[in-house]
Amino acid sequence: MIEARGLTKRYGDRIAVDDVSFTVQPGTVTGFLGPNGAGKSTTMRMIVGLTRPTAGSVTVAGQRYAELRSPLTTVGALLDAKAVHTGRTAYHHLLSLAASHGIPKQRVHEVIEQTGLDAVAGKRVKGFSLGMGQRLGIAAALIGDPQILIFDEPVNGLDPEGVRWVRTFARFLASQGRTVFLSSHLMSEVALTADHVIVIGRGRILADAPVAELVAGAGSPAVRVRTERASELAELLARSGATVASDEPGVLEIRELDVADIAGAAAAAGIVLLELTPLTTSLEDAYMALTDDSVEYRTSVPVEVAR
Ligand SMILES: Nc1ncnc2c1ncn2[C@@H]1O[C@H](COP(=O)(O)OP(=O)(O)OP(=O)(O)O)[C@@H](O)[C@H]1O
Numbered sequence: 537m538i539e540a541r542g543l544t545k546r547y548g549d550r551i552a553v554d555d556v557s558f559t560v561q562p563g564t565v566t567g568f569l570g571p572n573g574a575g576k577s578t579t580m581r582m583i584v585g586l587t588r589p590t591a592g593s594v595t596v597a598g599q600r601y602a603e604l605r606s607p608l609t610t611v612g613a614l615l616d617a618k619a620v621h622t623g624r625t626a627y628h629h630l631l632s633l634a635a636s637h638g639i640p641k642q643r644v645h646e647v648i649e650q651t652g653l654d655a656v657a658g659k660r661v662k663g664f665s666l667g668m669g670q671r672l673g674i675a676a677a678l679i680g681d682p683q684i685l686i687f688d689e690p691v692n693g694l695d696p697e698g699v700r701w702v703r704t705f706a707r708f709l710a711s712q713g714r715t716v717f718l719s720s721h722l723m724s725e726v727a728l729t730a731d732h733v734i735v736i737g738r739g740r741i742l743a744d745a746p747v748a749e750l751v752a753g754a755g756s757p758a759v760r761v762r763t764e765r766a767s768e769l770a771e772l773l774a775r776s777g778a779t780v781a782s783d784e785p786g787v788l789e790i791r792e793l794d795v796a797d798i799a800g801a802a803a804a805a806g807i808v809l810l811e812l813t814p815l816t817t818s819l820e821d822a823y824m825a826l827t828d829d830s831v832e833y834r835t836s837v838p839v840e841v842a843r
Pocket residue numbers: 547550551552553570571572573574575576577578579721
């Protein structure tokens with residue numbers, strides 16, 4: 537279990553992590569989701585004692601990382617796979633890690649096998665592909681057979697096969713009763729991998745819920761409408777309290793009004809609808825709704841598109 541209480545990190549007058557409290561449970565994959573710069577890496581670095589909190593605390597298995605007598609056998613982390621840039625072979629990299637922590641050699645063979653590195657274990661890490669580097673990072677995290685695993689953006693830059701491997705492996709680790717905490721800025725990835733999601737934006741927790749609950753609570757789903765009089769209908773519906781968006785000429789995405797309300801309003805105004813489709817709410821919608829005010833950089837769709 538990982539427990540953060542009032543965890544805060546300031547860099548000068550910039551607040552990277554702002555008074556966050558959460559618990560990550562064993563036996564599940566918990567996704568840590570947020571846009572770039574939201575504070576995910578800073579939080580993870582504080583969990584494993586690499587960054588010192590400005591205030592608050594975080595514990596793993598009930599203790600602060602610095603107090604752990606045997607850190608590698610308690611928590612394993614993959615924070616920056618590219619950080620391993622060595623002329624040593626994968627086997628020797630893992631062997632020296634094991635040796636420096638009193639972990640038997642046998643464990644090196646086990647993690648090599650578990651992470652599918654057998655074929656490249658004798659090769660120098662320098663020449664590794666990103667996918668192989670990621671497997672090596674995960675093997676290193678597993679070396680002490682810890683119950684708690686922290687992976688920062690484990691699928692970033694991986695090909696589809698690599699993504700699938702990380703996803704399946706994370707689920708396997710959780711099925712063994714381990715605590716698996718993995719970050720991503722990809723909601724689609726988290727939806728496929730995690731049971732539970734903690735969403736962070738601008739250093740604050742925006743949601744902490746099972747994936748299913750987050751989707752269900754995403755608010756009114758959108759309705760897609762196609763008409764030749766899109767801008768006229770958009771103005772009409774906006775006056776009735778709808779939120780109207782458009783990223784394609786003649787097509788509107790309407791929230792806060794249901795299909796019947798929209799059809800009624802269009803009929804009353806003599807506007808012919810060419811399409812009227814309720815859209816199901818996805819985790820992506822839920823995530824966008826939650827982080828709407830939290831993204832540092834955004835693109836906006838000009839209203840003119842609706843015309
Ligand atoms: N060492 C540092 N010095 C100053 N500011 C920092 C430092 N590390 C992080 N920050 C700032 O803190 C904020 C949170 O960064 P962090 O890397 O934790 O976010 P993130 O959610 O992991 O984003 P990304 O997905 O882009 O890695 C950002 O605004 C970042 O610029």
